[in-house]
Amino acid sequence: MPVESASVADRLLHYYDCHARRLPWRAPPGTNATDPYRVWLSEVMLQQTTVAAVIPYFEAFTARWPTVADLAAADDAALMSAWAGLGYYARARNLLACARVVARERGGRFPSSEAELRGLPGVGAYTAAAIAAIAFGARAVVVDANVERVVARLFAIATPLPAARAEIRQRTDAITPEARAGDFAQAMMDLGATICTVRNPACGICPLRETCAAFATADPTAFPLKAAKKARPQRSGDVWWIVRDDAVWLERRPAKGLLGGMRGLPTSAWIADASPTPKPTTSIQVPIGAPIGGQWDRLPMPVTHVFTHFALSLTVHIGTADSDCTMPGDGEWWPLAAIGDAGLPTLFAKVADAVMNREDALCRRLPQP
DNA sequence: CACTCGTGGTT
DNA sequence: TAACCAAGAGT
Numbered sequence: 107m108p109v110e111s112a113s114v115a116d117r118l119l120h121y122y123d124c125h126a127r128r129l130p131w132r133a134p135p136g137t138n139a140t141d142p143y144r145v146w147l148s149e150v151m152l153q154q155t156t157v158a159a160v161i162p163y164f165e166a167f168t169a170r171w172p173t174v175a176d177l178a179a180a181d182d183a184a185l186m187s188a189w190a191g192l193g194y195y196a197r198a199r200n201l202l203a204c205a206r207v208v209a210r211e212r213g214g215r216f217p218s219s220e221a222e223l224r225g226l227p228g229v230g231a232y233t234a235a236a237i238a239a240i241a242f243g244a245r246a247v248v249v250d251a252n253v254e255r256v257v258a259r260l261f262a263i264a265t266p267l268p269a270a271r272a273e274i275r276q277r278t279d280a281i282t283p284e285a286r287a288g289d290f291a292q293a294m295m296d297l298g299a300t301i302c303t304v305r306n307p308a309c310g311i312c313p314l315r316e317t318c319a320a321f322a323t324a325d326p327t328a329f330p331l332k333a334a335k336k337a338r339p340q341r342s343g344d345v346w347w348i349v350r351d352d353a354v355w356l357e358r359r360p361a362k363g364l365l366g367g368m369r370g371l372p373t374s375a376w377i378a379d380a381s382p383t384p385k386p387t388t389s390i391q392v393p394i395g396a397p398i399g400g401q402w403d404r405l406p407m408p409v410t411h412v413f414t415h416f417a418l419s420l421t422v423h424i425g426t427a428d429s430d431c432t433m434p435g436d437g438e439w440w441p442l443a444a445i446g447d448a449g450l451p452t453l454f455a456k457v458a459d460a461v462m463n464r465e466d467a468l469c470r471r472l473p474q475p
Numbered sequence: 476c477a478c479t480c481g482t483g484g485t486t
Numbered sequence: 487t488a489a490c491c492a493a494g495a496g497t
Binding site for chain 1: 477482
């Protein structure tokens with residue numbers, strides 16, 4: 107077929123046949139061995155998460171839980187710990203719920219239709235379409251952030267996101283082929299990840315540049331247009347590092363909400379801060395709201411962490427509990443030597459690191475005059 | 476539609 | 487360095 111008359115899908119599939127990224131969840135070239143379990147697991151892990159971050163987690167999960175039945179039988183705490191560090195922990199809770207539905211109610215087989223997939227926990231419009239197309243060969247319209255960018259540029263869509271979503275979906279539908287919709291979707295994502303990037307796109311080697319409306323403009327990166335974003339507020343609070351007999355007190359956080367279901371250190375409430383940036387702790391005083399009595403040391407600098415919608419600064423308080431001390435709340439004494447196995451989310455892993463690796467920097471209690 | 480919900484890499 | 491952003495879902 108002459109290049110001039112090749113469709114967008116034709117060019118993209120040829121690009122994919124020559125340049126597809128080799129990724130652990132993709133079948134080897136020339137084979138059709140698509141395991142829906144692996145497709146589903148990879149798609150959930152890849153939600154709002156980069157390929158580089160996902161790969162080691164995907165390898166660890168598939169080695170430990172080779173089938174959806176294995177995953178369904180996993181211990182809740184073990185799964186949450188295995189997910190620790192990957193973020194968006196509702197995905198891990200929904201992953202387990204979904205695995206148990208598939209294992210117990212569907213004989214361990216994922217549904218093949220987009221509509222049925224859409225009803226599973228943690229499977230939204232994107233993931234249902236991606237699984238239907240990639241794992242089951244269905245023609246589904248797969249729209250993620252890469253596709254949004256590529257399509258917005260292909261057609262120079264002037265409407266800003268998120269209002270442009272309907273038009274982008276319609277355009278994507280129009281260029282999605284009947285056959286190989288899964289390869290087409292993965293080709294779009296490969297293109298978006300490696301050529302049609304947010305900044306500095308490699309238009310010179312793009313297989314679609316001849317028909318790209320944005321390439322014909324002065325600045326292809328102007329697309330997609332986006333609505334202005336809100337400023338990220340600053341919050342601050344206290345975190346308590348309580349040691350007893352070479353163990354630290356860890357809590358199990360409530361199942362819902364921020365870091366829901368994960369282990370963590372006890373903290374105060376996090377209060378909106380008038381100051382836009384965290385400040386070093388300056389005053390020596392008995393901290394308010396400590397879980398136990400006694401005296402406290404304190405790290406000279408707070409631990410800072412940036413979440414999606416706010417930034418946090420935690421003052422780290424260090425105390426010692428008596429051997430017969432009764433702790434409030436749902437928690438356990440975790441051996442300090444095994445703190446790396448506690449499955450702490452990054453925020454609390456930062457606190458642990460700050461305490462255990464910079465003990466020389468402690469703010470010692472001032473001697474009483 | 477608007478908001479919550481993590482983290483790490485890139486620029 | 488501060489900002490931006492990633493194979494989005496749930497409410």
